[in-house]
Amino acid sequence: xxxxxxxxxxxxxxxxxxxxxxxxxxxxxxxxxxxxxxxxxxxxxxxxxxxxxxxxxxxxxxxxxxxxxxxxxxxxxxxxxxxxxxxxxxxxxxxxxxxxxxxxxxxxxxxxxxxxxxxxxxxxxxxxxxxxxxxxxxxxxxxxxxxxxxxxxxxxxxxxxxxxxxxxxxxxxxxxxxxxxxxxxxxxxxxxxxxxxxxxxxxxxxxxxxxxxxxxxxxxxxxxxxxxxxxxxxxxxxxxxxxxxxxxxxxxxxxxxxxxxxxxxxxxxxxxxxxxxxxxxxxxxxxxxxxxxxxxxxxxxxxxxxxxxxxxxxxxxxxxxxxxxxxxxxxxxxxxxxxxxxxxxxxxxxxxxxxxxxxxxxxxxxx
Amino acid sequence: xxxxxxxxxxxxxxxxxxxxxxxxxxxxxxxxxxxxxxxxxxxxxxxxxxxxxxxxxxxxxxxxxxxxxxxxxxxxxxxxxxxxxxxxxxxxxxxxxxxxxxxxxxxxxxxxxxxxxxxxxxxxxxxxxxxxxxxxxxxxxxxxxxxxxxxxxxxxxxxxxxxxxxxxxxxxxxxxxxxxxxxxxxxxxxxxxxxxxxxxxxxxxxxxxxxxxxxxxxxxxxxxxxxxxxxxxxxxxxxxxxxxxxxxxxx
Numbered sequence: 001x002x003x004x005x006x007x008x009x010x011x012x013x014x015x016x017x018x019x020x021x022x023x024x025x026x027x028x029x030x031x032x033x034x035x036x037x038x039x040x041x042x043x044x045x046x047x048x049x050x051x052x053x054x055x056x057x058x059x060x061x062x063x064x065x066x067x068x069x070x071x072x073x074x075x076x077x078x079x080x081x082x083x084x085x086x087x088x089x090x091x092x093x094x095x096x097x098x099x100x101x102x103x104x105x106x107x108x109x110x111x112x113x114x115x116x117x118x119x120x121x122x123x124x125x126x127x128x129x130x131x132x133x134x135x136x137x138x139x140x141x142x143x144x145x146x147x148x149x150x151x152x153x154x155x156x157x158x159x160x161x162x163x164x165x166x167x168x169x170x171x172x173x174x175x176x177x178x179x180x181x182x183x184x185x186x187x188x189x190x191x192x193x194x195x196x197x198x199x200x201x202x203x204x205x206x207x208x209x210x211x212x213x214x215x216x217x218x219x220x221x222x223x224x225x226x227x228x229x230x231x232x233x234x235x236x237x238x239x240x241x242x243x244x245x246x247x248x249x250x251x252x253x254x255x256x257x258x259x260x261x262x263x264x265x266x267x268x269x270x271x272x273x274x275x276x277x278x279x280x281x282x283x284x285x286x287x288x289x290x291x292x293x294x295x296x297x298x299x300x301x302x303x304x305x306x307x308x309x310x311x312x313x314x315x316x317x318x319x320x321x322x323x324x325x326x327x328x329x330x331x332x333x334x335x336x337x338x339x340x341x342x343x344x345x346x347x348x349x350x351x352x353x354x355x356x357x358x359x360x361x362x363x364x365x366x367x
Numbered sequence: 368x369x370x371x372x373x374x375x376x377x378x379x380x381x382x383x384x385x386x387x388x389x390x391x392x393x394x395x396x397x398x399x400x401x402x403x404x405x406x407x408x409x410x411x412x413x414x415x416x417x418x419x420x421x422x423x424x425x426x427x428x429x430x431x432x433x434x435x436x437x438x439x440x441x442x443x444x445x446x447x448x449x450x451x452x453x454x455x456x457x458x459x460x461x462x463x464x465x466x467x468x469x470x471x472x473x474x475x476x477x478x479x480x481x482x483x484x485x486x487x488x489x490x491x492x493x494x495x496x497x498x499x500x501x502x503x504x505x506x507x508x509x510x511x512x513x514x515x516x517x518x519x520x521x522x523x524x525x526x527x528x529x530x531x532x533x534x535x536x537x538x539x540x541x542x543x544x545x546x547x548x549x550x551x552x553x554x555x556x557x558x559x560x561x562x563x564x565x566x567x568x569x570x571x572x573x574x575x576x577x578x579x580x581x582x583x584x585x586x587x588x589x590x591x592x593x594x595x596x597x598x599x600x601x602x603x604x605x606x607x608x609x610x611x612x613x614x615x616x617x618x
Binding site: 030031033057059061062063065066069070071072073074076077078079081095096098099203204205206207210211212217218219220221222223 | 380383414415416418423427430431433434435436437438439440441444447448449450451452453454455456459476477479480
């Protein structure tokens with residue numbers, strides 16, 4: 001059992017990467033497997049610095065392939081294990097993530113997005129949205145929380161472990177280099193003080209009992225002989241995924257009730273959008289925000305309801321519409337027009353959004 | 368009158384009796400290796416501590432061969448899954464079972480780094496000098512002149528290099544104070560059993576073990592019994608069968 005560092009509410013001024021390490025400890029995570037890649041390194045650094053106090057485990061692996069697969073090994077051994085990665089590391093970790101998806105392994109990973117494709121920048125982007133939701137040669141049986149600040153990083157890192165172990169779908173906390181490197185005030189707390197009980201983490205390998213006496217040997221596999229055998233398995237996964245979605249999906253609305261211009265954004269861009277909404281409202285423009293927190297699965301009904309009410313939509317992302325594509329599919333049949341403000345691999349400021357919305361409103365008025 | 372012999376097959380406790388008929392091709396070496404491994408585990412009474420992992424390729428057919436907790440992984444990824452287990456649950460006797468492709472090509476970075484760190488597990492590479500499951504392509508251990516689907520005129524070392532020597536490579540980088548490294552052959556199962564028992568004992572003591580087993584693939588080699596055996600003898604000339612690294616005090 002690891003030692004918890006945070007036993008009472010503690011206000012701290014930390015980088016996001018530090019927050020994630022503290023959150024993992026608060027969630028009683030027992031082991032981290034990781035490989036260096038910017039901008040997630042300080043998660044490992046903080047985790048390692050705290051090891052004498054937490055008595056948790058750490059392994060620096062030879063690459064993200066290994067980090068992903070050894071995390072799976074730790075989880076199968078019954079440990080609340082996790083990893084973190086970014087960019088090209090996220091790409092090569094899809095090998096392990098795909099196995100976790102097939103075998104319903106409660107894989108937990110913090111993704112700190114950087115620019116792409118390829119090596120690109122080490123700084124910031126929202127270009128791993130699609131990859132994190134749908135990477136691998138499968139159907140995207142994954143849960144992805146997109147955070148918008150340091151309190152989110154703390155809350156959703158803790159939540160990711162419980163979601164993964166409760167529903168047995170790989171669970172990701174999707175953030176970015178801005179959140180990882182930036183400092184913000186954050187309240188660290190013991191999850192128990194918020195009524196959060198950590199899900200048990202039973203071992204799949206070397207479970208209690210003697211093989212052949214108390215239990216049969218466990219034989220885990222991800223390969224099937226027949227197409228129908230696979231489909232039957234995946235059909236059940238889809239049923240489980242749909243049932244889970246209703247319990248897990250989360251979203252945040254900001255002044256969206258009477259919004260005529262509805263901004264749809266996730267992650268840190270949603271923070272800029274909130275600033276923009278306030279500025280626009282001060283100018284008499286009824287703007288609002290819909291921010292999916294779970295970007296996979298999406299909260300479809302709330303999304304459709306708020307889109308129906310608006311006169312026009314603005315999708316804005318630090319990517320070329322990766323979230324927008326996912327939303328538009330779920331908005332099929334609705335006729336609300338939309339515009340876009342996409343900056344690939346670059347931050348979106350409040351001013352950017354204000355200017356864009358003002359130009360949209362001008363056009364609306366002139367029509 | 369027809370009489371049937373009521374003799375049960377000679378199965379190890381560590382073998383899964385429910386697996387039924389062998390899934391491997393007739394004449395395949397995997398069955399010999401796995402049965403020898405199972406009997407070695409029985410003899411050392413490691414059944415409750417063992418976790419068996421298998422790779423992609425023919426080795427994946429062993430996913431339920433053992434009466435041990437087992438996990439079938441991805442191609443080349445058995446080593447990190449198993450050291451992930453043993454890191455998280457010390458005292459586990461982790462076994463990573465793979466072919467020469469999984470060990471020396473797609474999983475080579477894990478082979479090298481697990482050896483360098485001398486992770487606490489036993490890595491077994493069944494070397495049959497080709498990719499069996501995918502239809503007999505050249506592998507890192509294909510011998511000079513050997514015909515495969517991707518070297519139909521024989522492997523030319525000038526073009527595709529010399530065969531990889533796994534045991535020599537691992538012995539050069541593993542920690543001598545923690546490691547046992549050997550190459551054995553299915554031509555001598557008694558010797559293989561001795562090697563496995565040393566390797567498993569070392570892992571049970573917290574060490575790192577690597578065993579390369581020279582094996583046979585008559586289907587892809589397109590060899591009959593006699594030619595299969597001849598090929599194995601040729602392999603034993605190319606790949607030296609011996610112990611390369613034995614931790615001091617390991618019996």
